[in-house]
Amino acid sequence: MATQRKAAREGIVTPQMEAVAREEGTEVQELRELVAEGKVAIPANHRHTCLVPHGVGHALKTKINVNLGTSRDCVNLDVEMEKVQKAVEMGAESIMDLSSFGDTAAFRRKLVQECPAIIGTVPIYDAIVYYNKPLQEITAKEWLDVVHMHAEDGVDFMTIHCGITKATGERFKKAGRLTNIVSRGGSLIFAWMEMTGQENPFYEYYDEVLEICAQYDVTISLGDACRPGCIADSTDISQIEELVTLAELTQRAWDRDVQVIIEGPGHMPLNEIAANMQLQQKICKGAPFYVLGPIVTDVAPGYDHITSAIGGAIAASAGASFLCYVTPAEHLRLPTLDDMKEGIIASKIAAHAADIAKGIKGAADWDRQMSTARKNLDWDEMFRLAMDPEKARRYREESKPEHEDSCSMCGKMCAVRNMNAILNGTAVDVV
Ligand code: SF4
Numbered sequence: 001m002a003t004q005r006k007a008a009r010e011g012i013v014t015p016q017m018e019a020v021a022r023e024e025g026t027e028v029q030e031l032r033e034l035v036a037e038g039k040v041a042i043p044a045n046h047r048h049t050c051l052v053p054h055g056v057g058h059a060l061k062t063k064i065n066v067n068l069g070t071s072r073d074c075v076n077l078d079v080e081m082e083k084v085q086k087a088v089e090m091g092a093e094s095i096m097d098l099s100s101f102g103d104t105a106a107f108r109r110k111l112v113q114e115c116p117a118i119i120g121t122v123p124i125y126d127a128i129v130y131y132n133k134p135l136q137e138i139t140a141k142e143w144l145d146v147v148h149m150h151a152e153d154g155v156d157f158m159t160i161h162c163g164i165t166k167a168t169g170e171r172f173k174k175a176g177r178l179t180n181i182v183s184r185g186g187s188l189i190f191a192w193m194e195m196t197g198q199e200n201p202f203y204e205y206y207d208e209v210l211e212i213c214a215q216y217d218v219t220i221s222l223g224d225a226c227r228p229g230c231i232a233d234s235t236d237i238s239q240i241e242e243l244v245t246l247a248e249l250t251q252r253a254w255d256r257d258v259q260v261i262i263e264g265p266g267h268m269p270l271n272e273i274a275a276n277m278q279l280q281q282k283i284c285k286g287a288p289f290y291v292l293g294p295i296v297t298d299v300a301p302g303y304d305h306i307t308s309a310i311g312g313a314i315a316a317s318a319g320a321s322f323l324c325y326v327t328p329a330e331h332l333r334l335p336t337l338d339d340m341k342e343g344i345i346a347s348k349i350a351a352h353a354a355d356i357a358k359g360i361k362g363a364a365d366w367d368r369q370m371s372t373a374r375k376n377l378d379w380d381e382m383f384r385l386a387m388d389p390e391k392a393r394r395y396r397e398e399s400k401p402e403h404e405d406s407c408s409m410c411g412k413m414c415a416v417r418n419m420n421a422i423l424n425g426t427a428v429d430v431v
Helices: 004-009 015-024 028-037 077-089 104-114 123-131 140-153 166-175 184-196 206-216 237-255 270-283 304-317 337-358 363-375 379-385 389-398 415-423
Strands: 063-068 094-097 118-121 157-160 219-222 260-264 289-291 322-324
Touching (some): 004 015, 077 094, 094 104, 118 123, 123 184, 166 184, 304 322, 337 363, 363 379
Parallel strands (some): 118 157, 219 260
């Protein structure tokens, strides 16, 4: 079976392209051309049969990803499955299973059987669990075998940290960084290279990785091992050098008809975000950019869903097309169900705000409907349209107004009610 990219380049419209075009309200041939050019990826492993496909990239709605999975401290599979269901219900288009403890294979396979969202994984994490032996004893072949296992299991995209080479590592050590390498996968593969003296196996055997991806149509998500982990490290030598390597690896993947998305920063001050997006879009020839934040200040632990939503909105309005959510638990603990909900809402707000700015078809219509309901003081309609209807309804119910049509904020001085009245020729009574 071909990949979406191969089919697109041969002029074939796949059922997945049709579904994405329907969802986005775009013309399917235009979408096919974007897939052929690599500007849109439709991650869809042949074996993920319950997938509801989504497109990620140019001129499409900004998508969000939710990270889930077990850790040594939190290993309850039922809790993680509950989070998956809630995330999908709340509109997450993608779920990344970052499990790093317990029966990871069982969880991954259950996800593929039951979850209609795009499913992503990071094979490096799973290799550590799967082999359960000292890091330096994992062989190059074993790392690649895990990639194959995940592809066979039906994962739609995989983060592969192939952009950090021995040369990048040397440059990173020479230049220095305040917070070193903060990518979990990046730090593991860097440590492996240091301990074994060998080249990054995902870089050295990249053609084999591509062969696996092409066989199952796994979209390769080129991991950014050197993403900045603090404001002080943003847009530094290590980050930019790795991005150049990722651009080269993008072309090699496209030459094998493998779909690509590219991962990006990280922590970054507001004033550097747009330039970073433009640089990525230019040197990676428009490949979809998947940003992890960017978190715009380091000093708000407990509120990093906000710091990242600010950065995500700017990034997406400047060219990124896929936002990895960040929860209030970032830097602190494994997210709970409530942390996850807050992270999803924050990320959806960032994505939607960017879609309005980018002029994505239909994006501003939602706001227009909400504003009309506000003007009409139509509370049920406002709740129906709200990004988080449950919270909106709860807030209103917790603080009942004197007048049913207004709210407890301004009471009789409700500007909306008074303007509606005066423009309808009715006297306004504020006493
Ligand atoms: S009372 Fe004030 S805040 Fe509430 S709906 Fe009217 S104008 Fe808006």
